[in-house]
Amino acid sequence: MKKYGALYDDSMQMHKTDHHMPNIDLPLAQDIVRRTMHIIPFSVNVIDARGVILASGDPQRVGDLHPGAQLALARRASVEIGAADMARLPGTRAGINLPLTVRGEICGVLGLTGEPDAVRQFGELVRAMAEMMLEQARLVSELQHEKRYREEFVFQLVYRTGISDASMQAWAARLAVDLRVPRAMFVLEIPDAGEGPGERLDQVLTQLQQVQSDLSARWPALLMAVVSPGELVLLDAFPASGPQQARATQARQRLLELHQVAQQALTPPATLAMGVALPGLDGATASYESAKQTARVGRARDGEQTTFSYLELSLPVLLSGLQAGWQAEQLRQTLARLQAHDRKSGTLMRTLATWFRHHSHPMATARALHIHRNTLDYRLQKIAELTGLDLDDTDDRLLLYVALQLN
Structure with missing residues (x-):
């Protein structure tokens, strides 16, 4: 895994450039060929933006340059290849080449091999199907990038590895996170997760990823990241002022509902601790530290308890520094x-x-x-x-x- 602390510049660049359509990857190209050839009786080729065949109903053609596709890319329009064209374009076969467009950008070409009069009727159908698959892949990629970007932000709030406040504020703005709103860190910990065989650690990490997925499905606005083996951090808005008892009750309810969802995906028992709610970048970092200390104090007081709130343990947590x-x-x-x-x-x-x-x-x-x-x-x-x-x-x-x- 690439170290989170080094990812800020990469992430900013990713979000500056993610409007460009990436090349069609090989698994997706193969999937397009497989699925389209289930519905039409002709060989199908998927060609990238350079005119190179990525996947084909004729495996011998994979990796070859496709002159017809290159012509379609240059013209930004469909190109039919008949007998006369084959004579003047060596290496071509009869068929139709249709540019694949996603969000206004051409990312490749779909080629149907056969006499143009025979394959023409299938052209728009299979192109629409291929473009739909490309759009779905684009959406999945964007969701994965957004998830990674959000995770990196939380990681930096916890560890602050030399990134300037201005950069962090820009990062928060990109995520629509208002730093003026008080937020509390919640720390989900699986004790001794880093000990034992590597298989156990892999299992814990897999389960924490499932917890992230479950929590995101229930509360999409939650910011989360696995920051160390066996430790998942959540950042959630929470009032920093108001009647203490009312806030303590609200915190207890929030802890219980988060822990209930999280524990469904976990085999080992886990504890969940909530820190003090504070605004700002430094406030989020302090909230994480207070959540960790709340967990330590809470476990020392009651080893059977699984949820701990700073609002219920504020004095012993503050005194623990002594x-x-x-x-x-x-x-x-x-x-x-x-x-x-x-x-x-x-x-x-x-x-x-x-x-x-x-x-x-x-x-x-x-x-x-x-x-x-x-x-x-x-x-x-x-x-x-x-x-x-x-x-x-x-x-x-x-x-x-x-x-x-x-x-």
């Missing part, structure tokens, strides 16, 4: 004595987490733990003694909460 360094060590010390005391049962740590989860509300916490209110008060007092923190003090409570999130 996992190393002296700050992290100081935060860990906050819970050190509590964890040492609680090593066997885990009762106090569980109580503390439940207390925070219920917004420090004593009755709700006691009900969740199925204990008496007095038992809860005793445990909270014990937590305060072991940590040396005042649970009624805002700063101490925040310090304890942050330490718990990093635990």
Whole structure:
């Protein structure tokens, strides 16, 4: 596979020049001959724009120059070859040569071998059939180019391999992507996809391509790319402002519907994480990084979970940057004595987490733990003694909460 980072110039050139009709390729030429000769009792030749026979009902003629076709190309009109013409054009055979035109451009010639009076009645029929096949091939090629172009754009948003902002903005404009609209990155990951035999990696890549196809069929506006073995990235518009709870609910719904479609094509289990929604080029890159970190934090918290939202894990994701360094060590010390005391049962740590989860509300916490209110008060007092923190003090409570999130 050609490295994505080197493809921008190629892609821009491709889209500058893709209005030119490419040469007819050999498989397509052979298909035209095969299908047309099923419906007419004459030999058919497909000749390229240089006048060279690509495919023929007479295999011996493949690769030969076709003078009649060259004449049709020069005149940009149909040319009939009769007995008199054969005498003055050596190497020709009786028949009709019809230019093949797609979107106003001549791309080759269709030759029917036989007496002109006999083959003339079939000329327009088989030409229309051949041109329809050429147009279909052109459309397929354009769709493949567009898909590749969109994938490269997403790849560059993730890795930004030296392409200027101006070039990226031009690229976005070509794709009708408004960079002012906030977008979130979704990262679909198959754990350990790069490990094991090569056959497994091939299987994973094939399945991810099927996921892309399924998601594109359902949501054509989605931008997607496989950016590494076992990792598919999706870019989707998502609001960056508004009520937090409403956006969190919307994010959860979006994660579930995307994951449901994706998982249908996957044999190994996959996780899907959504990053923060931001506008702009740098915003998309940051969203990818936040989605990756959201997945790491989410899997560490719950190994059974398969979908993770930054909006549900924003604080632990933001705090995860403090996992190393002296700050992290100081935060860990906050819970050190509590964890040492609680090593066997885990009762106090569980109580503390439940207390925070219920917004420090004593009755709700006691009900969740199925204990008496007095038992809860005793445990909270014990937590305060072991940590040396005042649970009624805002700063101490925040310090304890942050330490718990990093635990």
